[in-house]
Amino acid sequence: MEVTSYAGFKFVRGNEEPYKRKDGTWTALAVWHANCRKCGEAFTVKTPASAKQYTDSKSFGSRHCDKHKLQRQDMSAFKTALAAFKTDSAQA
Numbered sequence: 001m002e003v004t005s006y007a008g009f010k011f012v013r014g015n016e017e018p019y020k021r022k023d024g025t026w027t028a029l030a031v032w033h034a035n036c037r038k039c040g041e042a043f044t045v046k047t048p049a050s051a052k053q054y055t056d057s058k059s060f061g062s063r064h065c066d067k068h069k070l071q072r073q074d075m076s077a078f079k080t081a082l083a084a085f086k087t088d089s090a091q092a
């Protein structure tokens, strides 16, 4: 299966993988493969397994590999990772 975003950017669906939600229940995520618009490097995004078109997930807004992500996205990913780290530490 393929999904093409509004800008003509293509994602090819790969495997599904299990994902544990914050409440401890499990769901499935679909892994989508794309190539960085800037350097062509392969990268992946993950969406709920039910996603079938680009409007189903904000992840389809990605255009770039980790190296070329927009700065704003870098900061948001960093903050998410930091929050997860703090949560893990608090539970340990």
Ligand SMILES: [Zn+2]
Pocket (backbone or CB within 6 Å): 036, 037, 038, 039, 040, 041, 064, 065, 066, 067, 068
């Ligand atoms: Zn890149």
